[in-house]
Amino acid sequence: MIGWILWRGATGLTAGTGDGAEAVVRQFYTLEQSGDFGSSWELFHSQMKDHFSKDSYIQKRAHVFMQDFGVHSFEFEVGNSHEVGDWRMTNESELLERVYLVPVTMNYSGSFGNFEIVQNCYVTREAEEWKLLWSYGKEESSK
Numbered sequence: 001m002i003g004w005i006l007w008r009g010a011t012g013l014t015a016g017t018g019d020g021a022e023a024v025v026r027q028f029y030t031l032e033q034s035g036d037f038g039s040s041w042e043l044f045h046s047q048m049k050d051h052f053s054k055d056s057y058i059q060k061r062a063h064v065f066m067q068d069f070g071v072h073s074f075e076f077e078v079g080n081s082h083e084v085g086d087w088r089m090t091n092e093s094e095l096l097e098r099v100y101l102v103p104v105t106m107n108y109s110g111s112f113g114n115f116e117i118v119q120n121c122y123v124t125r126e127a128e129e130w131k132l133l134w135s136y137g138k139e140e141s142s143k
């Protein structure tokens with residue numbers, strides 16, 4: 001509990017920088033790493049929550065990674081964030097302002113050997129909290 005309070009305080013102090021964006025991405029993948037997909041879903045922006053219901057996300061995420069890939073956990077590295085400015089999750093989504101791109105590299109060891117996935121995460125403030133999105137547009141930086 002104390003760690004959560006300290007983390008929340010630290011992200012509040014970095015409201016104008018990419019540090020808070022990197023922190024929420026790190027928190028998201030730490031939860032994913034432990035299989036807590038319900039808690040990681042809570043860190044999604046409302047546009048992502050509209051894309052995936054909580055139950056659907058938990059079921060699909062667990063199925064793909066744990067059953068299909070045959071992995072129980074993974075290691076990850078959060079890259080440096082940079083502001084991309086205005087951005088859309090899909091070509092039809094509402095335009096979001098002051099969005100940060102945070103690259104993540106996930107390393108897996110499973111039934112099909114060792115492999116890595118690199119995914120760009122997009123983070124912006126919603127209701128005074130950092131929230132995570134993934135790109136579903138034809139061009140990742142489409143406006």
